[in-house]
Amino acid sequence: MNAAARQDVIDLFLGKNGWRDVVPVPLVDDASARKYYRLDDGRRTALLMDFPIDAISVDPHGIHENPERPASVAPVMTTTDLFMQAGWRVPAIYASDVSQGLVLIEDFGDLTFTRALDQNGASKPALYLRAVDQLINLHRYCDTKTARARMQAEADLVVYGPDNFRRMLKSFKDDYLPLIIADPVRRNQAMIDFDVMLDGVLPSCWKTGTVIIHRDYHVDNLMLVENDEGGEDCGIIDFQDAAIAPRPYDLVSLLRDVRHDIGSELEASLKDRYCAAFENLDHSDFETSYMACNMVRNFRILGRFGWLAIKAGKRRYFDFIPRCWELILRDADRNLPELAAWIANYIPVEARMAPSLSGARQSSEQGAS
The missing domain is CATH 3.30.200.20 (Phosphorylase Kinase; domain 1)
Known part of the structure; x- marks a missing residue:
C-alpha cells in the first residue's frame, strides 16, 4: 500500500x-x-x-x-x-x-528509565531495583499453577524450547558470520562447530524452569508514569512478543543490555536480590542458566544487526557490536567453557569490532561461486 x-x-x-x-x-x-x-x-x-x-x-x-x-x-x-x-x-x-x-x-509520556537516568539524574540502582522487583512480582504470579494455566490458555503464548532458540540464532549464522568470516570453507566449519556447541549449552537455559517473559525487557521499555496517588508507577511497554521461556531471560535483557552498562557490582547485587525472592531457587543452576540465556540473547542481537544492515540498510547498530561480544564472553570461561572455546577458535579479537559491508558482499560472492 x-x-x-x-x-x-x-x-x-x-x-x-x-x-x-x-x-x-x-x-x-x-x-x-x-x-x-x-x-x-x-x-x-x-x-x-x-x-x-x-x-x-x-x-x-x-x-x-x-x-x-x-x-x-x-x-x-x-x-x-x-x-x-x-x-x-x-x-x-x-x-x-x-x-x-x-x-x-x-x-505514558516520554519519561523512560533511560531518559530519567540521562536527563533527570535519577538513581541508577533505584530504577533498576524497581525493574527487578517488577520481574519478581510477575514471576511469583506465574509460579502459581492456576495463574500460569490461565495466562497461557488465554494469551496462546509460545512455549520456548531449544529448537526455538536454534531458529532464532540462524540469523547469527546467515546474516552476521558472513560479515566477519570471509572464507566460505572456514565459515562453514564455524557453523558446524557452532551447532555442536549449542547442543551442549542450550539445555542449560532451562535449569531453573520457565516463566512468562516480556522478551525485550530493558530500560528503554520501562517508564515512570504518574499514578492517582501522586506517585510514580513503573510503566511497561513493547511487550507484544511475550512468551513462556527460561526464567532468567528477562533479567539478562535488563542487566546485560548492549546499550546500557550497569557494571558488574550492580549486576551481581540485583541478581542476588532476584534469587533471594525465590527460596527454592538453586543459585548455581540459576547462574548457569543466566549465562546461557545471555549467550542466546546477544548472539540473536548480532544476527539482527547483520539482518538490519543487509536487508534494511540500517548500520547504526554496528556501534554496539563490540559490547555484544564483551557481554557474551563475560564469565564464559568459568560458566560456559564450550562457548568460550568456540569464540577463541573462530572469532579473534579484531573480528569483534564493527564489520564492513564490503567484506560481507565479498564473502557472499565467494560462497555463491
Whole structure:
C-alpha cells in the first residue's frame, strides 16, 4: 500500500475513534517495521501504533524456519490483557483495527528509565531495583499453577524450547558470520562447530524452569508514569512478543543490555536480590542458566544487526557490536567453557569490532561461486 492510501486508512480509523483532524506526530522509530505516533488535541493525548499487515515482520519466537512473517497487531491485544492480570502497569487499549494493523493506546509520556537516568539524574540502582522487583512480582504470579494455566490458555503464548532458540540464532549464522568470516570453507566449519556447541549449552537455559517473559525487557521499555496517588508507577511497554521461556531471560535483557552498562557490582547485587525472592531457587543452576540465556540473547542481537544492515540498510547498530561480544564472553570461561572455546577458535579479537559491508558482499560472492 502506498503512503497516500495508508494515510487514508489511518485518517478513517482516527475519525471513527474521536481523533478526527488531529495530525499524528511521529515518534522515533526502532528496529522494527512498527511505527508510533502521538495524538494531542489540546485536552488529551494518545498513541497510535501503525503496523500495516503488508509490512515485513521478523518472527520473534523462532517458530518458523523462514523468520520473515506477515505483520499483525493481534499479539498486542492478548498480551495487554495478560500483563494487566499479572498486575503490571501497561498502556490501556482505547481502540483497534486488527485487519488494518492499527491500535490506539494510552500515552505514558516520554519519561523512560533511560531518559530519567540521562536527563533527570535519577538513581541508577533505584530504577533498576524497581525493574527487578517488577520481574519478581510477575514471576511469583506465574509460579502459581492456576495463574500460569490461565495466562497461557488465554494469551496462546509460545512455549520456548531449544529448537526455538536454534531458529532464532540462524540469523547469527546467515546474516552476521558472513560479515566477519570471509572464507566460505572456514565459515562453514564455524557453523558446524557452532551447532555442536549449542547442543551442549542450550539445555542449560532451562535449569531453573520457565516463566512468562516480556522478551525485550530493558530500560528503554520501562517508564515512570504518574499514578492517582501522586506517585510514580513503573510503566511497561513493547511487550507484544511475550512468551513462556527460561526464567532468567528477562533479567539478562535488563542487566546485560548492549546499550546500557550497569557494571558488574550492580549486576551481581540485583541478581542476588532476584534469587533471594525465590527460596527454592538453586543459585548455581540459576547462574548457569543466566549465562546461557545471555549467550542466546546477544548472539540473536548480532544476527539482527547483520539482518538490519543487509536487508534494511540500517548500520547504526554496528556501534554496539563490540559490547555484544564483551557481554557474551563475560564469565564464559568459568560458566560456559564450550562457548568460550568456540569464540577463541573462530572469532579473534579484531573480528569483534564493527564489520564492513564490503567484506560481507565479498564473502557472499565467494560462497555463491
